[in-house]
Amino acid sequence: MSDVTIPPSDSLAVLEKQRSTAETFGIPLAVLLEITHRCPLQCPYCSNPVELDRSAKELTTAEWKKVLTELAEIGVLQVHFSGGEPTARKDLVELVKHASDVGLYTNLITSAVLLTRERLSDLADAGLCHVQISFQGIEEGLADRVGGYKGGHRKKLEVARWTRELDLPLTVNAVMHRQNLHQLPDMIQMALDLDADRLEVANVQYYGWALKNRAALMPTVAQLDKCTRTVVEARERLKGRLTIDYVVPDYYALRPKKCMGGWGRQFFNISPAGKVLPCHAAESITGLDFESVRSNHSIAWIWQNSEAFNRYRGTGWMKEPCKSCEFREIDFGGCRCQAFALTGDAANTDPACALSPLHETIFKQAEAEAGGETSRFLYRNFAGGTLESGNDA
Ligand code: SF4
Ligand code: SF4
Numbered sequence: 001m002s003d004v005t006i007p008p009s010d011s012l013a014v015l016e017k018q019r020s021t022a023e024t025f026g027i028p029l030a031v032l033l034e035i036t037h038r039c040p041l042q043c044p045y046c047s048n049p050v051e052l053d054r055s056a057k058e059l060t061t062a063e064w065k066k067v068l069t070e071l072a073e074i075g076v077l078q079v080h081f082s083g084g085e086p087t088a089r090k091d092l093v094e095l096v097k098h099a100s101d102v103g104l105y106t107n108l109i110t111s112a113v114l115l116t117r118e119r120l121s122d123l124a125d126a127g128l129c130h131v132q133i134s135f136q137g138i139e140e141g142l143a144d145r146v147g148g149y150k151g152g153h154r155k156k157l158e159v160a161r162w163t164r165e166l167d168l169p170l171t172v173n174a175v176m177h178r179q180n181l182h183q184l185p186d187m188i189q190m191a192l193d194l195d196a197d198r199l200e201v202a203n204v205q206y207y208g209w210a211l212k213n214r215a216a217l218m219p220t221v222a223q224l225d226k227c228t229r230t231v232v233e234a235r236e237r238l239k240g241r242l243t244i245d246y247v248v249p250d251y252y253a254l255r256p257k258k259c260m261g262g263w264g265r266q267f268f269n270i271s272p273a274g275k276v277l278p279c280h281a282a283e284s285i286t287g288l289d290f291e292s293v294r295s296n297h298s299i300a301w302i303w304q305n306s307e308a309f310n311r312y313r314g315t316g317w318m319k320e321p322c323k324s325c326e327f328r329e330i331d332f333g334g335c336r337c338q339a340f341a342l343t344g345d346a347a348n349t350d351p352a353c354a355l356s357p358l359h360e361t362i363f364k365q366a367e368a369e370a371g372g373e374t375s376r377f378l379y380r381n382f383a384g385g386t387l388e389s390g391n392d393a
Pocket of ligand 2: 256326329331332334353354356
């Protein structure tokens with residue numbers, strides 16, 4: 001962050017007098033737009049909050065366009081249209097067109113199941129630059145069960161092929177957990193077969209819905225070790241053909257991840273209802289009041305001045321052991337949402353850290369759950385979740 005003194009004003013015009021606003025205020029170059037929480041899938045690890053925004057609360061087309069214009073004005077270069085399922089919004093083509101018109105690079109993060117070839121082609125014509133499709137497995141049986149949507153896997157494969165036919169770059173997002181990690185080598189091959197440029201091997205992170213489903217999703221230590229070896233080997237073998245990003249689950253790590261690059265340092269997202277958030281799980285922390293793009297404040301002001309962004313920015317808020325730890329400016333104490341979910345206080349050290357007094361307990365819990373019998377999912381939906389029918393393994 002810059003050390004420039006910010007006037008207590010809410011005017012972009014004021015901000016713009018001081019060099020480039022993005023440069024001056026450290027505004028992220030890419031922003032995640034969760035334009036709806038509606039989604040036909042019901043993934044048990046969905047990163048959306050357990051308390052989903054209903055469609056009546058969603059920003060209108062005009063409001064999203066205003067947001068896009070403002071983001072471009074303050075120096076943001078790239079927007080990710082996400083959700084929920086962003087294609088559930090009828091105005092997606094119009095929003096992509098507007099984003100493109102104001103000079104933003106656009107990425108669509110989609111489950112793909114609602115897309116037709118014609119609509120994908122319309123999105124490409126509107127200026128869409130990139131498509132990212134999530135996969136739940138490599139074959140229909142497991143993949144459709146995880147997503148809670150019959151026929152989903154087949155449709156995803158079809159849309160991935162259309163994406164490349166339309167000459168759009170493709171990222172395959174593979175969300176991994178105990179029940180599908182054995183398919184990782186085939187997932188890598190599937191990404192190659194689909195002519196993807198990039199594969200994200202994203203182990204589930206345990207907040208919100210995933211925390212509710214932790215006992216059904218938590219991998220064993222042996223599974224994770226194998227997963228890491230597979231990724232390392234594939235990265236070497238496929239250099240120049242497929243870029244592989246790797247997100248590790250932190251319950252078994254010694255140090256926590258630098259979540260979101262540090263709270264309020266490199267990232268913000270906007271919720272369907274227009275809340276500006278330091279991460280997509282941030283609303284799970286009670287007692288924080290997040291400003292909305294519907295308020296009188298500009299997005300630049302919210303980023304720079306709002307109480308919620310400043311509460312855990314930097315290191316001044318830290319308690320021990322983070323406060324005097326040599327890693328405090330490297331990992332910024334880990335994840336605030338995980339600290340809140342597991343300890344009840346977002347200012348505590350993330351228990352993923354071995355120096356947290358709770359780490360041992362959490363590690364043992366994870367190990368026990370990974371070796372347990374629970375396999376049924378609590379599916380994500382607006383009703384607060386539905387338990388999968390049948391019996392546990
Ligand atoms: S994780 Fe699954 S349920 Fe959640 S938005 Fe993505 S596709 Fe939909
Ligand atoms: S004590 Fe805090 S700063 Fe140190 S490694 Fe753990 S989480 Fe990071």
